[in-house]
Amino acid sequence: MAEPTVRFLGGVREIGGNKIVLDDGPDRVLFDFGPAFDPRYESFYVDFLTPRSTSPVRDLLEFELLPWLDGLYSKESLGGIEERYTEPSVHAVFVSHAHADHAGYLKFVHPEIPVYTSEGTRKILEANSKSSPTLKYGEHPWKALQPGKPVKVGNLEILPFPVDHSVPYATGFLVRTSVGTLVYTGDFREHGPRAPLTRSFLEAARAEEPKALLIEGTRAGPDPRKNLSEAGVRSALDELLASTAGLAVVSCYPRDVDRIRTLHEAARDSGRTLVVPAKTAFLLRALEGDPSLPLPQPGSDPNLLVYERSKKKLFAWERPLLEGAIGAQEVRRRGRELLLLLDLYQFPELIDIRPEPGTPFVRSMSEPFSDEDVNDAVLKNWLGHFDLRLHQFHASGHCSGPELEAVCREVSATNLFPIHTQHPEAFRHGPGRYCPPEKGVAYLVATGEALP
Ligand SMILES: [Zn+2]
Numbered sequence: 001m002a003e004p005t006v007r008f009l010g011g012v013r014e015i016g017g018n019k020i021v022l023d024d025g026p027d028r029v030l031f032d033f034g035p036a037f038d039p040r041y042e043s044f045y046v047d048f049l050t051p052r053s054t055s056p057v058r059d060l061l062e063f064e065l066l067p068w069l070d071g072l073y074s075k076e077s078l079g080g081i082e083e084r085y086t087e088p089s090v091h092a093v094f095v096s097h098a099h100a101d102h103a104g105y106l107k108f109v110h111p112e113i114p115v116y117t118s119e120g121t122r123k124i125l126e127a128n129s130k131s132s133p134t135l136k137y138g139e140h141p142w143k144a145l146q147p148g149k150p151v152k153v154g155n156l157e158i159l160p161f162p163v164d165h166s167v168p169y170a171t172g173f174l175v176r177t178s179v180g181t182l183v184y185t186g187d188f189r190e191h192g193p194r195a196p197l198t199r200s201f202l203e204a205a206r207a208e209e210p211k212a213l214l215i216e217g218t219r220a221g222p223d224p225r226k227n228l229s230e231a232g233v234r235s236a237l238d239e240l241l242a243s244t245a246g247l248a249v250v251s252c253y254p255r256d257v258d259r260i261r262t263l264h265e266a267a268r269d270s271g272r273t274l275v276v277p278a279k280t281a282f283l284l285r286a287l288e289g290d291p292s293l294p295l296p297q298p299g300s301d302p303n304l305l306v307y308e309r310s311k312k313k314l315f316a317w318e319r320p321l322l323e324g325a326i327g328a329q330e331v332r333r334r335g336r337e338l339l340l341l342l343d344l345y346q347f348p349e350l351i352d353i354r355p356e357p358g359t360p361f362v363r364s365m366s367e368p369f370s371d372e373d374v375n376d377a378v379l380k381n382w383l384g385h386f387d388l389r390l391h392q393f394h395a396s397g398h399c400s401g402p403e404l405e406a407v408c409r410e411v412s413a414t415n416l417f418p419i420h421t422q423h424p425e426a427f428r429h430g431p432g433r434y435c436p437p438e439k440g441v442a443y444l445v446a447t448g449e450a451l452p
Pocket residue numbers: 015016017099101102187420
């Protein structure tokens with residue numbers, strides 16, 4: 001029987017785009033399946049020149065913008081072309097969390113292959129696909145993971161553990177193979193509101209005396225960006241709101257529910273109301289009712305309002321949320337009573353809101369890597385035009401370099417595979433055999449050795 005191997009079809013020397021194939025005898029599973037930012041993509045597809053909706057996978061495979069894997073893709077995504085289609089032979093896909101770089105390609109997966117994810121992740125994906133016409137995940141037999149409860153796929157045993165990340169309901173995995181355990185962290189952090197979950201996962205991982213640790217290293221290596229804890233974001237906001245006489249504006253990642261909670265609490269305690277986009281309100285509704293994650297609800301929370309932007313057409317999902325919503329004129333009039341959460345893509349609303357010069361703008365998301373970042377230049381143009389004052393308050397969804405080192409020491413796996421990082425070399429001191437993966441190469445789980 002062939003020894004278990006692991007292969008990385010994405011997430012190699014890049015942040016995001018994890019696609020991890022584990023083979024053990026006849027059993028094959030995939031962990032995460034999402035796109036990474038690939039500059040090569042823009043060599044072939046740009047603006048309105050995009051893969052055809054009738055054969056997206058075929059059109060990406062043509063330029064190797066997607067990896068080939070037998071028995072993964074749906075016939076439909078291949079444009080119905082028989083020559084490349086193979087019957088499904090991936091037995092399950094496990095999704096660690098609801099970010100695009102881990103789940104964005106699920107829509108290409110054969111509809112007979114089961115997709116395992118936490119119930120909360122499923123809810124977020126569902127809310128995304130309802131409120132964003134471009135976010136689709138396809139039809140699958142969806143299976144809900146229960147914390148700590150093993151799932152059997154052939155002879156593989158997969159134990160899901162909830163971990164803390166900047167989207168709730170993220171999962172890390174312990175996978176018991178025929179030669180020992182493989183640990184896959186997904187994306188995780190230790191400084192967020194659910195840090196104890198990460199702790200329990202790492203303790204369980206260590207107890208397995210694992211053969212392999214697949215660890216994300218987003219912040220490994222040089223990391224010049226400023227970073228706070230979630231509590232640090234809260235106190236920075238408190239101070240800013242206390243010294244601001246008028247409107248305050250903030251942007252954060254749309255599914256960073258912890259940040260939305262922090263913003264809501266800071267607004268409330270400074271006598272303000274948080275005004276959120278309809279999409280955010282929709283997500284809050286979709287996640288209502290989890291006692292471990294109490295979220296302010298639109299319509300009933302006295303310190304939460306929905307922003308109604310100028311639109312020609314309302315979608316069915318947003319109509320019920322817009323009752324009592326406020327628009328640009330009212331935001332302008334009630335400025336000092338409000339903290340406005342503004343999506344970066346809704347910046348044209350500023351043209352109607354006309355914030356007072358000097359109004360604070362809080363970027364509550366990670367700083368761009370370089371000054372050449374186009375979006376950042378555009379953001380600064382807008383801020384300059386309206387004379388908004390930029391503040392950077394963010395807590396990352398990822399462990400810092402020193403935290404990652406401590407995790408490697410704690411889990412103490414035989415073989416160490418750094419992924420989801422531009423700096424695998426930051427892990428070269430182990431402990432464990434340093435195995436920086438090459439894309440598409442199979443490595444023995446037991447020894448970390450690359451197969452020819
Ligand atoms: Zn990621």
